Amino acid sequence: MLQEDSFRRFLFETLGVRGEFVRLDTSWKSVLERHPYPETVSQQLGQALAAVVLLSATIKYKGALILQVQSEGPLHTLVVQATDQRRVRGIAHWRGEVPLGSLPEIFGPGRLVLTVQNEAAEPYQGVTELLGDSLAAAIEHYFERSEQLATRLWLAADGHRAAGLFLQELPDAHHDPEDWARVTMLADTVSDSELLTLPSERLLYRLFNEERVRVFDPEVVTFHCNCSRDRIERVLLAVGRAEIDETLETAHTIDVHCDFCNRLYRFDAVDIGSLFADESRIIGSSRRH
Numbered sequence: 154m155l156q157e158d159s160f161r162r163f164l165f166e167t168l169g170v171r172g173e174f175v176r177l178d179t180s181w182k183s184v185l186e187r188h189p190y191p192e193t194v195s196q197q198l199g200q201a202l203a204a205v206v207l208l209s210a211t212i213k214y215k216g217a218l219i220l221q222v223q224s225e226g227p228l229h230t231l232v233v234q235a236t237d238q239r240r241v242r243g244i245a246h247w248r249g250e251v252p253l254g255s256l257p258e259i260f261g262p263g264r265l266v267l268t269v270q271n272e273a274a275e276p277y278q279g280v281t282e283l284l285g286d287s288l289a290a291a292i293e294h295y296f297e298r299s300e301q302l303a304t305r306l307w308l309a310a311d312g313h314r315a316a317g318l319f320l321q322e323l324p325d326a327h328h329d330p331e332d333w334a335r336v337t338m339l340a341d342t343v344s345d346s347e348l349l350t351l352p353s354e355r356l357l358y359r360l361f362n363e364e365r366v367r368v369f370d371p372e373v374v375t376f377h378c379n380c381s382r383d384r385i386e387r388v389l390l391a392v393g394r395a396e397i398d399e400t401l402e403t404a405h406t407i408d409v410h411c412d413f414c415n416r417l418y419r420f421d422a423v424d425i426g427s428l429f430a431d432e433s434r435i436i437g438s439s440r441r442h
């Protein structure tokens with residue numbers, strides 16, 4: 154059976170190089186269904202979504218990786234997230250006409266932000282200038298700056314699928330620069346259409362059949378948004394009763410839309426009343442102890 158939304162690791166056993174391949178189909182369509190995007194925006198969002206799955210593969214604990222582009226050009230905000238469970242979500246914001254062009258034309262001057270959210274520790278954030286002609290080049294630049302490991306990515310996306318290929322030198326392994334040059338040269342021959350359509354085994358065979366490659370079992374990738382009424386309630390509590398009551402006077406309900414999944418969370422005066430009543434009860438009872 155063809156694995157539609159799958160992530161695979163592979164290993165060049167004698168070269169000290171690891172690889173990953175991801176293809177998003179249903180999960181990518183789930184992102185596109187929630188927001189209509191111009192093609193020039195969705196191409197970048199799809200590539201970013203594929204990239205964040207590839208980069209999240211090193212997460213060894215419960216958590217998530219968030220890749221963001223914040224910039225001043227037509228496409229000014231891009232946020233994608235992948236969890237250790239391979240659950241993905243993403244969103245893009247733009248203004249005006251987004252041109253079909255190179256990275257600087259699409260995004261303008263900006264920065265690339267990678268955030269590692271570990272449930273057991275403080276989040277870690279790495280920031281670098283958005284450089285290069287493509288999103289893949291910008292991410293490679295990030296790795297050049299932040300890690301000593303040679304890293305390359307190949308990304309593609311259209312209105313149906315998003316895909317990515319990733320190669321990285323293994324830490325603490327013996328590296329021969331000629332090996333790295335050869336496997337990246339082979340990977341450079343991949344076309345966008347092969348990334349988007351060839352079954353993963355065939356793709357890896359087509360690129361690396363003269364190398365010794367160990368391919369691991371595929372893992373499933375799904376669209377999932379971790380927003381919840383609970384989280385929204387915590388935000389409302391932080392905003393405070395006075396400001397919310399003011400909004401309620403004119404709007405009758407407090408409507409909060411999740412950007413990522415488009416879900417609507419609606420609170421009327423009764424919901425708000427009981428939310429803040431619960432809060433005072435919690436505070437009251439903790440004071441009694």
Ligand SMILES: [Zn+2]
Nearest residue numbers: 378380411414
């Ligand atoms: Zn959501």
